[in-house]
Amino acid sequence: MIEEKILAHALECAPQESCGFVIKTNFGQRYIPCRNIALDPTEYFEISPDDWIKAHAEGELIALVHSHPDGIPVLSQTDRTMQQRTNLPWWLVCNNKIYKFNNIAPLIGRAFKHGVMDCYTLFRDAYHLAGINLPDFYREDEWWKKEQSLYLDNMEKTQFYRVNDIQPGDIILVCLGSEKANHSAIYCGDQYVLHHCPQRLSKRDVYSGYWLNYTDSIWRHKQWQPYGFTAICNDMAASSNLMY
Structure with a gap:
């Protein structure tokens, strides 16, 4: 159900990038669509501050969601930079599919620990x-x-x-x-x-x-x-x- 709503929102927003959050509440998980207030919403997204506040108030943030209407199904350089700052999994809609990316540590500059970070x-x-x-x-x-x-x-x-x-x-x-x-x-x-x-x-x-x-x-x-x-x-x- 959540994924259907995410895909429908992305289709509704195209050719602009959609954005939103998956949150966890006492009644389960749900998707909160947000407004993309970027100056060029066909190239990148910026979530409305009011929508950030609303999402935080309504539940625990589980994932940040956005779309690449005419792009490729991977996170951009800016996406990865911002994912590190949000410390959340990011879900990406592309080609009517949802790709889920964990917030892994940056690939460069990791400290070595065998079996854990090797x-x-x-x-x-x-x-x-x-x-x-x-x-x-x-x-x-x-x-x-x-x-x-x-x-x-x-x-x-x-x-x-x-x-x-x-x-x-x-x-x-x-x-x-x-x-x-x-x-x-x-x-x-x-x-x-x-x-x-x-x-x-x-x-x-x-x-x-x-x-x-x-x-x-x-x-x-x-x-x-x-x-x-x-x-x-x-x-x-x-x-x-x-x-x-």
Whole structure:
């Protein structure tokens, strides 16, 4: 019912961007449509302050909703910047579908904690922004020193397949101080990767030297779309803005 109302509101507002909130009340969740008071509402949205106040007064904010009538189904750089500030999941209407994005940590500048905020978390979160949701799985410390091969055992299970070429968005598996593929990086084009090494902040790096020499394999998701990498780039740009 909520999703039907969200889609109907987006259709009613087109070609302008719709906006609103999903709230939780004592009677369940419901959608509150809001007014887009942006100077150019076909390009971006700005929720009326009165509607913000109304939504807060009527219940707990569960998600912020807006639409991309003629856009792509990923959050823009501005969307990601504002999502960090609102600290809410954002639901996006595009092509008469609703895409739901959690408020993940910025992809660049993350502190490392194995099993919680590590190279797989970065890989999984980046793909979430690209519209592909991957499972989480338990990974004990130094699993690669035991009878485990978590990356290679799970890539095909999660609809990845090996490739011999490389394009932005592909996953590179690297043998980091091990004979097993135990580290992942996202190829960003122009010989750069995005990854998260132990005891370091997540960052972009040049794909050469060690990383190139100790590459195990390159993987591509069956559902990957080119706009997925746009989503990752938008987050990296938003992350850079938040750092200054």
